[in-house]
Amino acid sequence: MHEWTEQTEQLAADVMAYARERLHMRPPPLDGPRAPEELRADAGPTITPDGIGGTEALRIFADVLAPACISTDHPRYFSFIPCAPTPASTLFDLVVGASSIYGGSWMEGAGAVYAENEALAWLAGLAGFPETAGGVFVQGGTIGNVSALIAARHRDAVRRLTEERPPPARYAVAASVEAHSSISSAAHAMDIDVIGVTPDEEGRLTGAALDGALDRSSTAHPGREPFAVVATAGTTNLGIVDDLESVSAVARRRGLWLHVDGAYGAAGLAAPSRRALFNGIETADSFVVDPHKWLFAPFDCAALIYRDPGAGYEAHSQHAAYLEPLRTGHDWSPSDYALQLTRRARGLPFWFSLASHGTDAYSAAIEQTLRVAEHAARRVREIDHLELIGEPPLSVVAFRRTGWTEARYYEWSAELLMSGTAFVVPTTHAGEVAIRVAIVNPRSTTADVDVVLDSLAD
Ligand SMILES: *Cc1c(COP(=O)(O)O)cnc(C)c1O
Numbered sequence: 079m080h081e082w083t084e085q086t087e088q089l090a091a092d093v094m095a096y097a098r099e100r101l102h103m104r105p106p107p108l109d110g111p112r113a114p115e116e117l118r119a120d121a122g123p124t125i126t127p128d129g130i131g132g133t134e135a136l137r138i139f140a141d142v143l144a145p146a147c148i149s150t151d152h153p154r155y156f157s158f159i160p161c162a163p164t165p166a167s168t169l170f171d172l173v174v175g176a177s178s179i180y181g182g183s184w185m186e187g188a189g190a191v192y193a194e195n196e197a198l199a200w201l202a203g204l205a206g207f208p209e210t211a212g213g214v215f216v217q218g219g220t221i222g223n224v225s226a227l228i229a230a231r232h233r234d235a236v237r238r239l240t241e242e243r244p245p246p247a248r249y250a251v252a253a254s255v256e257a258h259s260s261i262s263s264a265a266h267a268m269d270i271d272v273i274g275v276t277p278d279e280e281g282r283l284t285g286a287a288l289d290g291a292l293d294r295s296s297t298a299h300p301g302r303e304p305f306a307v308v309a310t311a312g313t314t315n316l317g318i319v320d321d322l323e324s325v326s327a328v329a330r331r332r333g334l335w336l337h338v339d340g341a342y343g344a345a346g347l348a349a350p351s352r353r354a355l356f357n358g359i360e361t362a363d364s365f366v367v368d369p370h371k372w373l374f375a376p377f378d379c380a381a382l383i384y385r386d387p388g389a390g391y392e393a394h395s396q397h398a399a400y401l402e403p404l405r406t407g408h409d410w411s412p413s414d415y416a417l418q419l420t421r422r423a424r425g426l427p428f429w430f431s432l433a434s435h436g437t438d439a440y441s442a443a444i445e446q447t448l449r450v451a452e453h454a455a456r457r458v459r460e461i462d463h464l465e466l467i468g469e470p471p472l473s474v475v476a477f478r479r480t481g482w483t484e485a486r487y488y489e490w491s492a493e494l495l496m497s498g499t500a501f502v503v504p505t506t507h508a509g510e511v512a513i514r515v516a517i518v519n520p521r522s523t524t525a526d527v528d529v530v531l532d533s534l535a536d
Pocket residue numbers: 159217218219220221258260310312313314339340341342343368380
């Protein structure tokens with residue numbers, strides 16, 4: 079299996095050719111899911127005692143399996159948050175895969191970690207963090223958020239120990255009720271409570287609302303104490319950025335860790351036209367931004383950055399007899415900063431593309447998607463049977479189709495996917511069904527948006 083034979087040579091050529099062709103397709107087919115029975119019938123048995131051979135396995139992937147996966151980089155993939163990697167980033171992903179790099183420790187992956195840290199430093203700089211800031215690329219915003227909250231609780235616990243204050247009966251984290259589901263998932267995993275704060279009319283978490291909610295929480299639940307606040311910089315549903323300045327002031331006054339969840343939206347830091355929305359992020363203790371969302375890197379890649387990386391280290395470094403040889407110096411080992419040990423050097427494709435194209439190209443590409451989102455919002459306002467839900471602060475545009483039942487929305491969405499036209503799934507806002515178009519692909523044009531809007535006529 080490990081020998082390099084003539085068959086391996088052929089397989090290398092076939093795999094490279096497949097990858098090149100897939101990257102070259104403009105656009106790739108949208109594709110869509112199929113039932114397991116259908117896939118079983120078409121693919122046949124794949125795991126056998128003798129093996130089916132690489133050529134045949136690749137054929138099954140190309141002919142049967144890949145077409146049953148939606149292309150998240152299709153320019154009319156507007157659901158959830160699409161993924162629009164640059165060719166440079168995806169090509170380099172192949173190189174990373176070929177290089178057998180262990181990205182968890184400096185000792186084993188120094189060169190890769192150095193490059194990842196360069197990319198992290200750019201992100202930290204965009205947020206106005208000090209040069210001493212640092213972090214790690216993790217699998218997603220979900221792992222980034224839980225890792226930051228674990229570090230925050232650890233800092234609180236250590237402070238209590240030092241100050242000889244007892245631990246609270248129950249720990250809690252405060253967040254807007256509009257915060258991402260990964261925050262309640264983190265709280266569940268950590269066995270802590272979430273203090274849900276009602277946002278203002280514009281959907282933003284504010285310092286005043288936070289302050290009030292924290293007061294009410296301590297009255298209603300004596301013994302329950304918050305250790306952190308999560309603010310969202312770009313909600314997934316509507317792209318709303320919380321009022322980071324006022325939230326930060328309250329967090330600081332109360333001695334709480336401020337974590338900013340910018341998994342989707344914090345890429346907007348690189349867009350001069352939106353930078354002011356993020357004012358206050360520079361005071362946070364940590365933030366998360368996913369290059370696999372609006373920063374054109376392939377799955378899976380999320381940056382978690384700490385103001386004081388020591389806090390991340392204290393909470394996350396693992397100790398075991400067999401790991402101690404890695405702890406010889408003060409070198410930067412990425413595994414020490416999140417809930418993980420073995421890790422792929424998953425920041426490298428992002429680093430390679432950023433290094434290749436330069437940061438100005440990133441700003442320009444993000445601004446381009448914002449212009450397409452502005453076009454979408456303008457058209458929605460113009461069309462009688464469409465109703466815009468708020469002005470989109472970033473690149474997510476949400477609206478209603480007046481006169482449609484919930485069933486009709488789902489029918490429309492399924493038709494678009496089945497015909498290979500577009501992938502747009504309904505969402506809900508304020509208890510009502512709505513359509514949501516998320517634009518993070520610079521190859522999505524105003525014409526692509528128009529195709530979707532025009533399909534809503536009847
Ligand atoms: C997408 C998203 C997450 C989760 O990130 P994953 O990379 O999917 O784990 C968390 N918060 C926000 C605001 C998001 O948009």
